[in-house]
Amino acid sequence: MTEKFFTVAPMMDWTDRHCRAFHRVLSRRARLYTEMVTTGAVIFGPRERLLGFDPSEHPVAVQLGGSDPQELAKAARICADFGYDEINLNVGCPSDRVQNGRFGACLMQEPGLVGDCVAALKAAVALPVTVKCRIGVDDQDTEVALDRLTEAVVAAGCDELTVHARKAWLQGLSPKENRDIPPLDYPRVYRLKQARPDLPVAINGGIKTMAEVHEHLRHVDGVMLGRVAYQEPEILLQVDPELYGEAAPVADGFEAIAAYEPYVAARLAEGERLHSITRHMLGLFTGRPGARAYRRHLATEAVKPGAGLETLREAVAQVSRAMARHAVLEEASP
Template sequence: MNTATRPAMNRRLSVAPMMDWTTRDFRYLARLISKHTLLYTEMVTAQAVIFGNREDLIGFDEAEHPVAQQLGGSDPKQLAEATRICADFGYDEVNLNVGCPSDRVQSGQFGACLMADPDKVAECVAAMQAVVNIPVTVKSRIGIDDQDEYEFLHRFVEKVRAAGCTSFTIHARKAILSGLSPKENREIPPLIYQRAYDIKRDFPDIEVIINGGIRDFHQVREHLGEVDGVMIGREAYQNPYFLIDADRIVFDDLYPQPSRHDIAEAFMPYLVKRFAEGHHPKHALRHILNLFQAVPGARAFRRHLSENMHRSDTTPQILMDALALVPRSSSTEEVLS
């Protein structure tokens, strides 16, 4: 797919970068459900992109467009080189992670701890932008530890904006850098959506995307009244058919919506292709386990896949066998009218 024929990138709705979740297999599945939602990769360190197996780390299917690569790092030269590589691979955007609170990320001096050094983030963004003509964006928290006043976030955005960043995704929780696990950091610090709203008010010329705890399209609509876009995290993974309403509600595209059965059947050729390339089906099938969530036959579908997909002799046919356990009528129920 050349750049002239790619779908237009629009950040009004996106699926968050999530480690071990937003793999290329999940992104392909998500794209079958929504044509327009922007998809983010898992975070990959700049050093890994430069020195690692690039096809394994940042390879993707052309059908995934629009798709953005998230990078982790704090060395401007390395980030610039990794950004150039990602642009050459065909990504539509590169996003700098300034929000992950894990110990591993902190030990590398990147992620959320970088919020304490906005000048460093600005230097990184400037270096990344200098080598590509695709957008370079930033994803952050509203603060870290006891640096959680609005003035701290305002100063961070102001410095990075001055370096040329025009799109910020703000996870509306602060990050606790010691004492909480990454999972707890997604749940315990309170959500303060107003902080992101205030950034949009104070910086009307930049794009502000809000993230954190958003689980339905009623919330999406409300946030879009205050900011430019919404990023969905766990809900999009744990209930992927949730995205079926994205194109109609967020992007005003009223094409006929595919059923869950349609999605599973469309995923089959991709599964066969990956299998032929030497990838065990379990890696892709784990992402489709929740496709039929909350409809008749969902439990049988999940059970059949869970009990059989890890076998050494498993083939893509397992998906069709599981699909046969779900009444076709159950796959047409909508998430939201």
């Protein structure tokens, strides 16, 4: 029986190394993913900037974008040397840039090629090779399209399939619209799992609460959370206790920032700007008194040259003071 698992989605411009290091403070067990990186960037680009990560991030997977089996194999070997725990192939991104490069969601129309890509990746590295896809694109019949893709990747040795439970519309919708407008079809992913009991299947798309996570895990092996994990990161504090029976690494957002400070200090010492780190933390304290003041302080002060840990601490203090005032008012009210 496949062990249930939880992952945080690869998200362009969001899940960079600073974001992942912060998420790891909140959950030891969630599997984390890089932003999608193209094979060309891996092979010819600044590898350390694109692929470097902190050892604390493990388990961490790299998501590759590409459709040339040989280039994917070469990129995968480079990523394996960097120490990643998994190679994931993107068959779900609908952006024009991705389509022009013949990878991402448009590959749903070429399941045989996707199978060749997975086979090349499996031959190149000893790591797990996984695929993230949609249920179909454009006018495809989702029953047929997802089954054909699954058949191809399983035959090639795919270790796990994560399915974003929406179609992608390659014409007429922007990438942002493709995350919301096509209707969700969770039962289609459930049927895939029923048909493929030996294949680890994870579900992604529109999942917002841990109650929903638990419901999906009645039908599939894993759940991948995207925007809510980024915009309300404290949800990750529930992952280890609820899904793995282990204590959360920290109790709340205050402890999370205290635990994250050494990482922040190390990156600042390397010349990183505070804003590039703290922009991933703006969703902390959502719903608490002072959350807006916290966000405003970081948004205005962290971008300034020389901003350091004191800037972060003062932002947190805005929440502490507001919560104290709120507690006094609550106690004084009849």
